[in-house]
Amino acid sequence: MGQSSAVETGKDEFGFVHYAERMRRAAAANPELEVVKCGDEVRTWSEFLPRINQIANMLAARGLGRGDMVAVLAKSSIEYLEVFLGALEAGLCIVPLSGMASSDQLEVMIRDSGAKLVFVSETTKSLIEPFKGNIAAVPADGYVAFDFSGPGWTGYELFIEGASTDPLYVDVQPTDAFNLIYSSGTTGVPKGIVQSQKMRSQHIFRFLGMGITKDAVTLVSTALYSNTTLVALLPTLALGGRIVVMPKFDVEGFLILAEKEKVTHAMLVPVQYQRILAHPEFDKYDLRHFEVKLSTSAPLREKIKQDIITRWPGKMIEIYGLTEGGISTSLSATEFPNKLASVGRAGEGVDLRVINEKGVELNQGEIGEIVGRSDAMMTGYHGRQDLTDDMIWHSPEGQAFHKSGDMGRFDEDGFLFLLDRKKDMIISGGFNIYAADIEVELARHEAVADVAVIGIPSDVWGETPLALVVRSPGSGIAEAALKDWVNARLGKTQRVAFIEFRDALPRNTIGKVMKRELRLPYWENV
Structure with missing residues (x-):
């Protein structure tokens, strides 16, 4: 659909x-x-x-x-x-x-x-x-x-x-x-x-x-x-x-400039929002001139979106898309506060669909790879027609869509929910586990400031989920307590096998968690 x-x-x-x-x-x-x-x-x-x-x-x-x-x-x-x-x-x-x-x-x-x-x-x-x-x-x-x-x-x-x-x-x-x-x-x-x-x-x-x-x-x-x-x-x-x-970028410098220059718009990545809102004097700055705040590059956690629309004047819009173009959604968090777990609806002029591994289009509610086309699509990968061709899915109507490599589903209102990178999906005991489902649940705990879930080797299941968690300042929650809490809220096939605490998660310069880097120590000798 x-x-x-x-x-x-x-x-x-x-x-x-x-x-x-x-x-x-x-x-x-x-x-x-x-x-x-x-x-x-x-x-x-x-x-x-x-x-x-x-x-x-x-x-x-x-x-x-x-x-x-x-x-x-x-x-x-x-x-x-x-x-x-x-x-x-x-x-x-x-x-x-x-x-x-x-x-x-x-x-x-x-x-x-x-x-x-x-x-x-x-x-x-x-x-x-x-x-x-x-x-x-x-x-x-x-x-x-x-x-x-x-x-x-x-x-x-x-x-x-x-x-x-x-x-x-x-x-x-x-x-x-x-x-x-x-x-x-x-x-x-x-x-x-x-x-x-x-x-x-x-x-x-x-x-x-x-x-x-x-x-x-x-x-x-x-x-x-x-x-x-x-x-x-x-x-x-x-x-x-x-x-x-x-x-x-630095948090205090951002807030000072936003107030002094009467800033109306800003495009930020999720880790910036997290750090800005955590500043102890955030609420003292005059940010009333903001009309729109935008977020992109990585999913913005539901509770951070809620914090933004509660404490930061102006609209909050999350954008999901590819540098390659073709795929784009937008979520006006202030307009749809009951859809904060999603990344919104298809952008203007964008045709989004979900397909299975055989390239067959799926119905609303079914999970598959997100594909899309629009009037804003890349020319191709420079000098790599082979990679450009691999990026394309052709619809039954013969139109060229870009494949995202992301797994997701549409709800009954046309809002898109992201689940995981296709290649990052954890297959445990023959079941598909989407790290994003576990991450969303863990992020709801007040002791969790940041989280990434990866698959690690398991002699019994092939792969099993490991949660890497950055605790909120002042929290001393133990691994066992947090694991019990989240597993009680997850399906049997999703349950986390281990939790490890980290001081920080590795991210690239636009805020994406480097999951490949996180997985490497667990898989390099397998």
Whole structure:
């Protein structure tokens, strides 16, 4: 049974428009707006746009144009944004890279992308040094330093010196690549996800419906290489709002900025919400200007959603989706407080279905893999048609859907409930056990601050569930007591065999628990 939501096609002013043109319109409408703030630095459109134009013109002067790629590996900064947006103006594809990747992984990504320039900050310099000069596509002067100097590095200001500040007009097409984002690597070797100009244009249209307008003030506290960040940041700029960028997230800094800048919107990941709400002085901060708070990248616990809508002004919307696109749901927690265990209904223009292992569509209430299609879908995995093909499920109508790798079910009202990653499902004694079911139950206990459930080897059952728990501050609950409590609330096949307490759970930079890392010690010698 499919779940979908109709949407207007948006062929008027919200049809495809090159992102650079959207910026020019926003700048012309309010040239003295302090459009971006990062740390102590502030730029109005009249200061910011000429710098973006300089980057675009310099890239064009170097012979780079539509289809070419440039990579950025740097801390969040205004200069990072200048390069990102200038590359887009020139019709290039931007490749934002994660500083959490290893030097070896970064070398693979830069080679794979074919990037012809690499922009770097001092914080990430050491990750590039081992292979700098050994990538044929990057010329000797193609390693550009934002905030440091050294042999073999071209200074950023020197790089753009002399370039025209006039706008550069390029005939960009909807199918052109906008950015190439490498997967977080939680499941192995990162894959390059190509998002098109059209896909990003649709993101702008969708966020307009979430209240992103010329009056929006969006606080950006996640890294600029993350799709989580870009889906909120880019629409804000395009629609004439302001962005306040945190070079590095910290709870108190976030709260101070939110109050001082009268922030209206923020896209956060679950671990950030958890830490912000736990701040002892959270309730003392003036957050009344918030209109919408968004959460994505990992499931947000039911009790955290409840805490948000109780204590934090403004709407709370959880978004479930893929960087690859096609699949998207949204849950307005404030509107549907009785559906907090779900991730909401299909987003606008999204067709969602659930299929079994044979690719047969299932009925409402049945558990299977979530698949979806929409007007915002990736072009494919860069240079990997085989992986792109593996991602696709074709419906009986012959339409291409993206497979999520997530297991879930729809309730009678069309709300989607996530259960587990398909590959993370625990099979114990022939029964399918979904870690999310156990995690949700454990998270309801006041002594549990964080939890992840994994399958570990069992001579009797093949696999058996292990719960890794971070206790709430001040809690001294024992393993046996917590295990008895949760098992009394679970089905016989779901019961937890063991509980281990941890100080923290390993997460990637967008808040996803690294379950592969958690499982490894238990399986490496099996």
